[in-house]
Amino acid sequence: MSKRYILLAILLLGSAFGLLMFPETKSDAKVSPTDLLMEINDPARFLETDHIAQRLIEGDPGLFLIDVRSLYEYEEYSIPGSVNIPQEELLLDQWKDYIDQEDMDIVFYSNGDVYADQAWMLTTQSGSKNLYVMKGGLNEWFRTIMKPEKPGEMDPTEVYDLYSFRKGASIFFGGSAQEVPALNDDNAPKKKKVVVKKKKKKAAEGGC
Amino acid sequence: MYTGPLTYFDIISTEWNYVIAVLIGIAFGYIMEASGFSSSRKLVGVFYGYDFAVIRVFFTASIVSIIGLLYMSYFGWIDYSVLYVHPTFLYSALFGGIVMGLGFIIGGFCPGTSICAVAIGKIDGWVFTIGLFVGIFIFSYIFPYVGEIFYGGDMGHIQISEYFGISNELFALIFTVLAVIVFYITTLIRRRVKHVRY
Structure with a gap:
């Protein structure tokens, strides 16, 4: 066997061993950037508060609400039946069984929907399915469900139906059932008339 | 800095892709002919044990490409995940x-x-x-x-590495070691078999 072959064999083996020296490039991202972009552009991940309230009232076992705010905020107020997983802890192993499952629809919420959407992005990127975001977050929840606004006189029946549902939901979730007056002119406090007396013109005094 | 595969990321257009394919094809044919692969006596030598050029060429080609691809992937020159399997x-x-x-x-x-x-x-x-x-x-x-x-x-x-649950790098190493062993064994066999003129 010529020296050249031995040299070539050593070269190949050496470079093959070199492969083992590579640091492990383990990426958390299981979803390709293109697919992620497609999912981000799809607004179907946003669920309306009414839809969520409906499913909660019906006791849908396939709904799993996750509060991504801090524990302190969660203890202050949270939607009944929701679980608190702060956004920065989402990818920890202890929550993996909650988030990486196929059976339930997971809905994230925060005060608005920015943090919840970030949570959605993190978990989608790590390959989980059936993830949703509550549109508008808790602010929207309070505006629509907890303190629904009475529709105006001229609004169509659908709006009234929605209002009566929201009123019922409000009682169900223990919010104030009182009616918040709609902003129309009748109830608005009347402005006091300010009378401005015009100064009488004085006759020119003196002369020139 | 471009990342390959160059055709996949449209750095090389489809039209040029065909032109390059033809050039590579010509080079491939030339090298095959130049190394005597158009002689059926040389090719069947593998089965009779007097010429192992075919096995060696194919093994060398696959090791060079697998090691090369893994190194290029490590340097970020190629996106290994989009390669067609x-x-x-x-x-x-x-x-x-x-x-x-x-x-x-x-x-x-x-x-x-x-x-x-x-x-x-x-x-x-x-x-x-x-x-x-x-x-x-x-x-x-x-x-x-x-x-x-x-x-x-x-x-x-x-991929085989996927099937056995090992990393691509480890598979490349095992394959290389196997290839070198095969190279050595074929040399031994060739020495024992009567030399054939062709």
């Missing part, structure tokens, strides 16, 4: 392997080298290539009856 149909692979092996030793060519032989005007190469097309024709006609076997044992786009 042909799906594995187990039964057709086994059956096709047997047919190919038989055809190789009976006909003295593999499909690629037969074209090389055609190019340099070998009559047996012509006959082999005509037979190849007749075979394709017959296969197309009986496909409805053998389609089930053809698509049988579908394992999807799987």
